[in-house]
Amino acid sequence: MRTWPVIGTIAKRELAAYFESPVAYVFLVVFLLLSGFFTFSLGGFFELGEASLTSFFTWMPWLFLFLVPAVGMRLWSEERRLGTIELLLTMPVSTWQAIVAKFLASWAFLAIALALTFPVVITVNWLGDPDNGVIIAGYVGSLLLAGTFLSIASLTSALTRNQVIAFILALMLCLLLILVGFAPVTTMLSRFADIWLVDTVASFSVLTHFEGFQKGVLDTRDLLFFFSVIVFSLFTTGVVLRSHRAG
Amino acid sequence: MIKVENLSKTFGSKRAVDDVSFEVRKGEVLGFIGPNGSGKSTTMRMITGFYPPSAGKVSVCGFDVSENPIAAKEKIGYLPESAPSYQEMTVLSFLNFAAEMRGLRGDERRKAVRRVVETCHLDAVLGQTIDTLSKGFKHRTCLAQSIIHDPEVLVLDEPTDGLDPNQKHEVRTLIRRMGETKAIIFSTHILEEVEAMCSRAIIIDQGKVVANGTPDELKARSERAGAVLVTLHGTNVETVKERLSGIAALGHADVLQAQDGRVTVEAFPSADAGAEREALAGRIAEMAIRENWKIEQLKTEEGRLEEVFRSITMPDTDIIKGVA
Numbered sequence: 001m002r003t004w005p006v007i008g009t010i011a012k013r014e015l016a017a018y019f020e021s022p023v024a025y026v027f028l029v030v031f032l033l034l035s036g037f038f039t040f041s042l043g044g045f046f047e048l049g050e051a052s053l054t055s056f057f058t059w060m061p062w063l064f065l066f067l068v069p070a071v072g073m074r075l076w077s078e079e080r081r082l083g084t085i086e087l088l089l090t091m092p093v094s095t096w097q098a099i100v101a102k103f104l105a106s107w108a109f110l111a112i113a114l115a116l117t118f119p120v121v122i123t124v125n126w127l128g129d130p131d132n133g134v135i136i137a138g139y140v141g142s143l144l145l146a147g148t149f150l151s152i153a154s155l156t157s158a159l160t161r162n163q164v165i166a167f168i169l170a171l172m173l174c175l176l177l178i179l180v181g182f183a184p185v186t187t188m189l190s191r192f193a194d195i196w197l198v199d200t201v202a203s204f205s206v207l208t209h210f211e212g213f214q215k216g217v218l219d220t221r222d223l224l225f226f227f228s229v230i231v232f233s234l235f236t237t238g239v240v241l242r243s244h245r246a247g
Numbered sequence: 248m249i250k251v252e253n254l255s256k257t258f259g260s261k262r263a264v265d266d267v268s269f270e271v272r273k274g275e276v277l278g279f280i281g282p283n284g285s286g287k288s289t290t291m292r293m294i295t296g297f298y299p300p301s302a303g304k305v306s307v308c309g310f311d312v313s314e315n316p317i318a319a320k321e322k323i324g325y326l327p328e329s330a331p332s333y334q335e336m337t338v339l340s341f342l343n344f345a346a347e348m349r350g351l352r353g354d355e356r357r358k359a360v361r362r363v364v365e366t367c368h369l370d371a372v373l374g375q376t377i378d379t380l381s382k383g384f385k386h387r388t389c390l391a392q393s394i395i396h397d398p399e400v401l402v403l404d405e406p407t408d409g410l411d412p413n414q415k416h417e418v419r420t421l422i423r424r425m426g427e428t429k430a431i432i433f434s435t436h437i438l439e440e441v442e443a444m445c446s447r448a449i450i451i452d453q454g455k456v457v458a459n460g461t462p463d464e465l466k467a468r469s470e471r472a473g474a475v476l477v478t479l480h481g482t483n484v485e486t487v488k489e490r491l492s493g494i495a496a497l498g499h500a501d502v503l504q505a506q507d508g509r510v511t512v513e514a515f516p517s518a519d520a521g522a523e524r525e526a527l528a529g530r531i532a533e534m535a536i537r538e539n540w541k542i543e544q545l546k547t548e549e550g551r552l553e554e555v556f557r558s559i560t561m562p563d564t565d566i567i568k569g570v571a
Contacts, residue, residue, distance in 0.1 A: 002350060009347040013333070013340075020335045020376075083331035087392070090295040091348045092321040245298050 006093050007101040014105030018071075024109070031067055031113050038063060039120060051128025056120055057138040057214045061178050061207060064142075064149050069170035071110060072153025073163045075102050076241065081161045085241075099237050103147075103154055110146040114139060134216030141213025144226040145206055149174045151233035158240040174206075177229075181205020248273050248400055248430035249294060254303035255454075256289050263289045265454035266303070271447075273399070276426035278445035278462075279434040282560050286454040287434040288328050291404050294432070295325045307400055321349070324398035328405055330389035334378035338369055338388050341377060342395060349396035363391040366421065382409045390418070394425070401425065403433040407440060419444050438552045448552075452560045465555050471515075472550030475528045478504075478511040480541035487512060490538060494530045509543070 018024040035056065039045050043055025079085035088098055124130050149170070156169035179185050181202040190198045202208050209222040249271040256264040264286040271277045279287050292298040294305050296312045296319060305312040310319040332341055342363065346356040364370055367387040372380055377388060386409060393401065406422065407415045422431060423444050435441065441448045442462045450458040450465070458465055466472060479487060484505045491500050491514060498517030502510065514531060516524040528547045535542050 005350070006348065009344065013336075013344045016340070017333065017335055082334065083327060083329060084333055086292070086297050086327040087325075087331050087389075090297050090320060090323070090325045090327070091345075092317045092350070093348065094317065242299075 002092070003097060007097050007104070010088070010093065010098060010101035011105040011108070014102050015108055018105075018109050027067065027071060028113055028116060031063070032116060034063055034067075035059070035117055036120075051124055051130040053120060053124055053130070053135050053138055054214065056117070057142060057210075060142045061145060061210060064146055065171065065174050065178060068110065068146055068149035069153045069156075069167045069174065071106055072150045072170060073157050073167040075106060075154050076158040076237070077161050077163050077166045078157075080244075081163075095238050095241055096234075099154070099234050099241070103151060103234060106150055106154075107143075107147050110150065111143055114142055114146070131216065134214075137213045137216045137218055140218065141210050141222075144213075144223070145210055148177075148206060148226050148229045148233075151230040151237075152177075155233045155237045155240065158237045177204070177206045179205070181207035248308050249432065250306045251290070251294065252304050254290065254293060254305060255301050256286075256293060256298060257301045262454055264293070267451070267454070267456050268303075269449055269456065269459060271400075271430045271432055273430050274427055275446050276422060276431045276433070276444055278441040278448040279432055279451060280436060280438065280441055280448060280556065281434075281451035283436070285451050285560075287451055288404055289454075290451070291325075291402050291432065291434065292327075295323055295402050296320050321396075322399050324393035324396065324401045326390050326393040326401075326403045326406055329408075330386045332377050332385065332389050332392070335376060337374055337376050338380070338384075339373045341388060342369075342391060345392040345395050351396065359395050359397075363395050366394065367391040368417075383411060383414050386410060387414070387418075399429055401429055401431045401433075403431065405435060406433050407435065407437065415440075438556060442552060450556060450559055457559050458555070462552060463549070466550035466552050469548075469550030469552075469554045470558070471548045471554060473516050473524050473527070474548045475514045475516075475531055475545065476503075476511070476548060477514065477528075477531055477535075477545045478509065478543040479535055480509055480543055482508060482510055482538065482540050484510055486538075490534055491531070494527070494534065496524060496527050496530060 038059035039053075039056040043059055045055045048055060076085070079088060089095060121132075121135060124135075125132070152173050153166065153170040156173065157163070157166040159169065160166050182205070186198055186202050189201065206226075209225045212219045212222045251270070252268050254264055254267045255262065267286075267290055269277070279290070281287050289298065293300045294307070294312065296316045299313060305319075307319040308322045310322065312319045333344075336344070339360070342360045343356065346359050349359075351359050364373065367390055369384070369387060369391060372384050372388075377385060380388065386406075390403075390406065393403070403422070407418050410418060419440060422433065425431065426444070426446070433444075445462055447460065448458075448462055448465055449456055458468070484502055487510050488500065488502070491497055491512070494514075496516050498515045500512050500514040502512055504511040514527065516527050525547075528545060532542065532545060
């Protein structure tokens, strides 16, 4: 079986493509600046007076809401616009291998972006004595969250040749996944809906499942949630790509 | 090596390809001709496994493209229409990528890349990103990608599109050379290419195969095939016409030019001439000698592919007479 070498080749090309265009560097700078701004200014890192990265991770879903669709929007729409999808899929590779490969490459890019936030970890360790287990869990959660949003962006970019439309669609879907568990929204909902209904709706939110990671808890249910959204979105990406060609 | 059986493809209510069957053997170059939108590219996309067929089947080197796509695709080299490639990559990294996708590693990969760079004359642009290249180079980069694994089957969708005359000549030579050991399908709407490169041609129109044969066979279907063009000196139109009418195999003759005792006539054999058809030129020559006319030129038309193509794909318009 040549599955993994092929996936590796596509992923390598894809990842290199990010760094061959200036967009990658712009993205990294914007991500690092914004995460810093959110952590220290909006998050009140110093005012909290505790040795933790709570303020850093709390803002992560909102930051990813804009930045991850920006990374994922080109995944398939670009291939379709340039016609390279025809080149790629007539090479000895199956559609799902190509989808997984491209997804993994973008995910790796986001992982690099996350890894580059290491100065906050150093800072908080230098200033105080934080629980680094919680910080690691926070990073794992952030990575899964990024993957979840990315898989949605992969799906929307398969729907259209237009990157802007792909971006907006992904943003809307990700926003929905955030809002159904966002405290102001759930509070509003609970005024005219039963509590079980509110809870059920909220259980579809990435916020609900991201919370555990922020507290340092790795719950299988949360892991399962993120992975099922990823698998579902990538599977649907395949269905969409196939339907374009099926006629 | 390529076997296409009753292949159809529908998009919505539009039937893009309708019950197409043909076969290409090793050592054959099949030219695929047809008007724009006739289903050439769609057929090729089904052969290469990009489009799943709505009906029918394709097998490449014995592998069914729908049931065993990876094995089939490994055997195929494909140049899609408009030669797409990853714009931000350099030519070298793009070719390395294509080679790796074909399972070539290390030394094998380096050799393969060197070979196609030489074949397609890309050494001057290896380090350039593809979006900075001229159309000819972009095209050849994509062509290089399609032959990097030395495939047994080559599918080329308009391989000479957008190339200058020198480049066209080179690509044609290349295809003819590779055609000796591979099975090649290429599409074009330049008919002289079909005559220059193909061992067989298929004319496709509105998704259907309307003609299939060697270029010579197709040309013979032209109305002008077998017509004799003759220019005679030292006579006049009336005498020539009169004498010509004495030849049994003659159907009708058109006078193309007549001045200063110089007459050019195109003589068509009659429909029921049978074996006498081929003898028409000889009969005319005998007549000229008998009458002591000087023959300036005498030639039997092979027929023109262009004419066949037009009469098949535009049957309602009477172009054959119009061109003449």
